[in-house]
Amino acid sequence: MSPRRPVVRYGRGAIASLPRLVEGLGATRVLVVHGAHSFEASGASRMMESFGRRTLVHRWHDFSPNPAVDDVARGLDAVRELRPDAVVGVGGGSAMDMAKLLCVLDGVPRADLEDRVRTGPAADTRRMKLVLAPTTSGSGSEATHFAVVYVGDAKYSVAGAGLLPDAAVLDPALTESGTPHQRAASGVDAIAQGIESLWAVGGDDESRGLARRGLRLLLAGIEDFVAAPHAGAARSMAVGSHLVGRAINRSKTTGAHALSYRMTSRYGVSHGHAVALSLGAFLDAHAHADASDLRTSVRPSEYRRALDDIAGVLGASGPAASGARFVALGRRIGLPMRLADVGVRTEPEVRGLAAAVNAERLSNNPVRFSQDELADLLMRCS
Structure with a gap:
């Protein structure tokens, strides 16, 4: 089966x-x-109390914060035992990604699982229904047709129409319970997604429109949401992160996300924080790039409009000031914004991050970067 556009239920409660x-x-x-x-x-x-007596419900949460292929294998064991006709993912991006992965990898033997993750065909079909409910405002996983899974330190993205849910439930009240750091890291991930979607090679008018709308809500709400969440800020973050999730569902992410995965797997930096650590430097580099630095498919006029849009939503005086504006926001919401703050202190460590960049995400970046240029960019964050 190939799912239709998801039904979205929204509201407190x-x-x-x-x-x-x-x-x-x-x-x-x-x-x-x-x-x-x-x-x-x-x-x-x-919500478990509201299931009817005739519905058999089993809970499962035996997976790591950054799901690995072994976690998926354990989940598939639970699927084989229960034989569910629906999977419900409730949580942050990892929980929702895991629910999606279990649906589309159902039936894959353990011996074939790593190869299926690395090189398998598009995951366009699934047997089970899928419903997702985020408890954080950031990943947008309830709106995307891909999910992240690690094989060792390497990050892979399983993608296809089968990963879009039948329905999503957006309850902003669920997002208020995390720690300030969790709210900051998930919120800044959504902001990074919106910024990257605006300049992504794979973007289009629809994705850019969704990103602009989402960013306005996110930037209006994030500081209150982190400091002392209230209903208005939670609403802005829940709706804003869903809109940018829909944006990256079309455009996908770019350079800052491409560099983030090794920071998470090797240094234990939460995903959104890892993205934020390099995004300021990308904003600076993009502001100073000229037409010869762009990928051939990128129109310079469209690229400059994206940079102007980003400066506008950040409240910067122009693209050259966007990077500093973003870094200052990160600090105001309590995120350390230097690589040295998270344990990346030496040039070999920085070059190791550049060497481990995710090539697929980097190819969606409008400006071309060699590995040495990425290392230089990261050095400016250290």
Whole structure:
């Protein structure tokens, strides 16, 4: 089956409607994939009481914060045991990505799993229904047709129409329970997605429109959301992150995300924070790039408009001031913004990050960078 555009349920308390939504899809055996702590802390677990007595529900959360192929294998064991007709992902990006992966990798033997992740065909079909509910405002995973999984230190993206859910539930009340650092890291990830979507090679008018709308909401809400979340800020972040999720579903991400994955797997930096650490330097480098630095498919006039749009939403005086503006925002919401602050202190370590860049995401960056140029860019963040 190939899913249609997801149904979206929005509102404070909307999580309570999730069981009826799942049962309305015809599900009687349900696997709920959720974060180890966020499910209870966010209040999402209360929705379990609303499942009907005839619905068999099993909870599973035996996976790491950055899902690896071994985590997927354990999840597929749970799927084989329960044989659910629906999977519900409730949590941050990792929980939702795991739910998506279990749906599209159902039936793949353990011996073939790594090859399927590395080189498999598009994941366009799935047997089970899929419903997602974020408890953070940042990943946008409930709106994208891809999911991240690690094989060792290497990050892979499984993609295809089968990873889009049948329905998504956006309940901003669930997003208020994280720590200030969690709210900052997830929120800045969404902002980075919006910025990268505006200049992405794969962007189009629709993705750029979604990104602009999402960024305006995110930047209006993030500082209050981190410092002392209230209903208005939570709404801005929940809707804004969903809009930029829809934007990157079309455009995909670019250079800052391409460099982030090794920071996360090797140094334990949370994903959104890892992206933020290099985005200021990318903003500076992009502002000073000329037409000869651009990929051949990028129109210089469109690129300059994207940079102007980014400066506008950041409140910068122009593209050359965008990087400093972004870094200052990161510091205001409590994120250390130097690589040395997260343990990347030597030039060999910086060059190791540049060498491990994700080539697929980097190819979507409008400005070309060699490995040495990426290392130089990262040195400016150290």
